[in-house]
Amino acid sequence: MSAQATFLFSIDLEEFESHSSRYFRKTPLSQLAQLLLDFLKEAGMTTTFFVVGKVARAYPEVIAAIFRAGHELACHTDQHNTLNSFTPKEFRKDLERNRASLLATVPAADITGFRAPLLSLTLQTSWAYEVLADLGFKYSSSVLPASSPLFGWPGFGTSIHQIKGIQELPITLGTGIRRSLPFAAGTYLRCLPKKWFLEEFERAKRRPSPIVGYCHPYDIDIWQQYVIHKEMSRRPYLNPFLYWGRRQTIPRLRMLVENGFVFHRYADFLATWRG
Numbered sequence: 001m002s003a004q005a006t007f008l009f010s011i012d013l014e015e016f017e018s019h020s021s022r023y024f025r026k027t028p029l030s031q032l033a034q035l036l037l038d039f040l041k042e043a044g045m046t047t048t049f050f051v052v053g054k055v056a057r058a059y060p061e062v063i064a065a066i067f068r069a070g071h072e073l074a075c076h077t078d079q080h081n082t083l084n085s086f087t088p089k090e091f092r093k094d095l096e097r098n099r100a101s102l103l104a105t106v107p108a109a110d111i112t113g114f115r116a117p118l119l120s121l122t123l124q125t126s127w128a129y130e131v132l133a134d135l136g137f138k139y140s141s142s143v144l145p146a147s148s149p150l151f152g153w154p155g156f157g158t159s160i161h162q163i164k165g166i167q168e169l170p171i172t173l174g175t176g177i178r179r180s181l182p183f184a185a186g187t188y189l190r191c192l193p194k195k196w197f198l199e200e201f202e203r204a205k206r207r208p209s210p211i212v213g214y215c216h217p218y219d220i221d222i223w224q225q226y227v228i229h230k231e232m233s234r235r236p237y238l239n240p241f242l243y244w245g246r247r248q249t250i251p252r253l254r255m256l257v258e259n260g261f262v263f264h265r266y267a268d269f270l271a272t273w274r275g
């Protein structure tokens with residue numbers, strides 16, 4: 001499979017949560033997931049959904065619909081906790097529960113992929129690869145290969161490679177002054193100026209590796225109530241970024257498809273990828 005114009009787009013299926021405002025108006029996850037499924041169907045693309053275990057238990061009908069539409073199901077931890085909060089033993093239990101919750105709805109699913117919440121797989125938590133390999137997982141897409149105020153693994157490198165028996169697909173970064181920006185992921189996908197966004201995709205088209213990125217259901221929730229999040233109290237200027245550009249997410253994805261980018265299920269891509 002050629003990496004030319006390959007966008008390994010994925011969806012991290014999780015709820016938008018806030019510790020400061022437990023009750024605020026937001027669109028049900030089932031509706032947002034349906035809008036994403038509608039877009040993918042219209043585009044004729046299949047992709048990978050990294051699903052949180054508690055979401056799989058709360059919305060079995062959504063999990064069944066994703067599977068029926070031909071998309072890949074993968075794990076995103078059971079409760080959306082970052083890897084630094086686990087011991088290896090706790091992580092193993094959590095991941096087993098996450099996978100079992102998906103298989104409870106779709107026993108036929110082949111679940112071989114994982115993404116760490118907030119891209120929290122770093123040098124310090126790289127023991128996670130041993131747990132993943134031990135449980136029969138084949139790949140992970142959990143590393144932000146740059147310095148970041150949250151999590152990042154600057155020395156990882158930007159190419160897909162195997163580590164302790166697991167293929168890691170790091171999130172793609174921009175070029176030049178944007179070399180630490182994951183332009184195809186979440187907030188960046190919808191907030192970067194359109195010119196930058198398209199420039200980075202055009203440049204990446206000429207590189208041998210695929211582009212790896214994602215969005216969440218809430219990245220398209222234009223109906224959600226605006227709340228100030230306690231988690232943002234140390235950097236209140238970042239709060240608006242949780243909301244900006246949500247109207248842009250699907251149009252931008254559609255624009256990429258119109259520009260010749262092709263999405264793939266991660267497992268399918270890796271089955272033929274020869275770095």
Ligand SMILES: [Zn+2]
Pocket residue numbers: 012014076080116117118
């Ligand atoms: Zn997540």
